[in-house]
Amino acid sequence: MARFGGKNGSRKYLIVLSCIALLGIALVADFLWASSSSSASSPYWSSNLDLSLETAVGSGASYKPEQVKKNSKAKKEQISEGLNATFADIPAPQLIWEEMAEAPVPRLDGAAIQIKDLLYVFAGYGTIDYVHSHVDVYNFSDNTWGGRFDMPKEMAHSHLGMATDGRYIYAVTGQYGPQCRGPTARNFVLDTQTKEWDDLPPLPFPRYAPATQLWRGRLHVMGGSKEDRHEPALEHWSLAVRDGKALEKEWRSEVPIPRGGPHRACVVANDKLLVIGGQEGDFMAKPGSPIFKCARRNEVVYSDVYMLDDELKWKELPRMPKPDSHIEFAWKIVNNSIIIVGGTTEKHPVTKKMVLVGEVFQFNLDILKWSVVGRMPFRIKTTLVGFYDGWLYFTSGQRDKGPNNPSPKKVVGSMWRTKLLHL
Incomplete structure (x- = not known):
């Protein structure tokens, strides 16, 4: 058997060891590359990143806070890319829309x-x-805006029931002023022929955006948010x-909702009272803010549908295709169907940002x-909807940031219309 000895033997020994080490490194690198490629192509690769980060931090590895913050941000961006930015969209035919005269x-x-x-x-x-604090009027016959007139100074400026x-148009409660100011219990009625306003008895308590409708000779006001703007109200008057x-x-x-x-x-449809969609929770005024600056709170958007009929008991009807809120004036009745346009749905699962709705529901x-x-x-959310001569119209609201970003951006006054076929 040959024996390594002397300088030549030591040198040959070192060369052999070096080759073995290099081969080992190459094999490890190849293995890691394959694992990385496999993870990146997997639909669950974002979960693997979560696990890796938690393992590294939890195992006592040397991890600086700024590294955790940086990696966490990168991980969030990667997860967002891994999800379809329009994840909440439901497949639907693209209607042919025509842009009309913009609101004032x-x-x-x-x-x-x-x-x-x-x-x-009104308002907004x-x-x-x-x-x-005024009213604009759109004429569907000639597709023009005009006839602006003022609202009462004491009337709410947003989150109205109507x-x-x-x-006659009955305007109920709502938020008085900008930012996240408090609600009012004041109610008013407008004679649309004379453009004159009159008072109605105030609500027992102020409310934000309650469900409001005329039914069987009575003005019904239900739910909404309580005076803190966040807590859901169940009262029905x-x-x-x-x-x-x-x-x-x-x-x-x-009977409470x-x-x-x-x-x-x-x-109100077929002499029944229906309440559709909505949410629990909303922005609140920041404590101590002199301008009632808005502060975000948790919100839960839902798809529930309730009906009140002859028995005066609330009954559950089939739920909406997905949760939808900010739709109090986004509906019309067409051929014994309720049409609902836009709104907001559940927040993005990663960014936690509000997600707007781009579907038309029937x-x-x-x-x-x-x-x-x-x-x-x-x-877009908080659309204001009309239907005339076969055309479905919507105007105003807050639209998305683009086709691949469903979070809200610009408040608009644009008016659009489309023909509703096969309803």
Whole structure:
């Protein structure tokens, strides 16, 4: 057997060891590369990153705080890329939309009521620091804006409840002022023929964005948020009204709604009262802020649908295709179907940002079934909707950041319309 010895032997020995070491390093590197490629191509690769980071920190490895912060941000971005940015969109046909004359001002959380060929558009935020206190009118016959007039100075500027009997418009409670100021209990009625306002008895308590509708001769107000703007309210009150006048001095307590909260559609159809979608929780005023600056709180968006009928008991109907909120004036009844346009749904699972809705939903009242009948030109919340001569219109609200980013950005006043076919 040969024996290594002397300088030559030592040198040969070192060369052999070096080759073995290099081969080992190459094999390890190849293994790590393969593992990385396999993880990156897997739909669960983001979970593997989570585990790796937690393991590194939890095992006592040398990990500086700034490294954790940097890696956490990178991980969040990678996860976002791994998810479809439009994850909440439901497949739907792309409707053909036509852009019409833009509203005189942009609006967020405004209100709207249609009477014949006129759409009365009320109040709303222009910016977080400025709210409107007037009414603009859109004429569907000639597709023009005009006829602006003022609201009462004491009337709420956003988060209103509203209903009409075909001439008089009843405006109920809501938020008074910009940012996240408190609600008012004041209520008003507008005679659309004379443009004159009158008072109605105040609510027992102020509310934000309650579900509001005229049903069987009574003005019904349900749910919404309580005075802190965040806590859901369950109370349900009604007031007898006729021809713009209250027939009672006080509101009557009715059966409470099963689930409270603001930003719901409230519809009377086939002599039944329906309340659709909405949320629990909302922004609150920052404690101690002299301007009532808004501070985010947790929100839960839901898809619940409730109905009140002859038995005066709330019944659950089939849920919406997905949770939807900010839809109190985003609906119309078309051919015995309720059409709902846009809104907000559950937050993005990674960024936790609000996700806007870009679908048009149909609830067929004959068979009590939901479907998605189209896609909007962009996702948007707090739309103000009208329907005239076969055309579905929407205006105002806060739209998305683009096709691949469903979070809210710009408050708009644009008006769009599309033909609804096969309904």
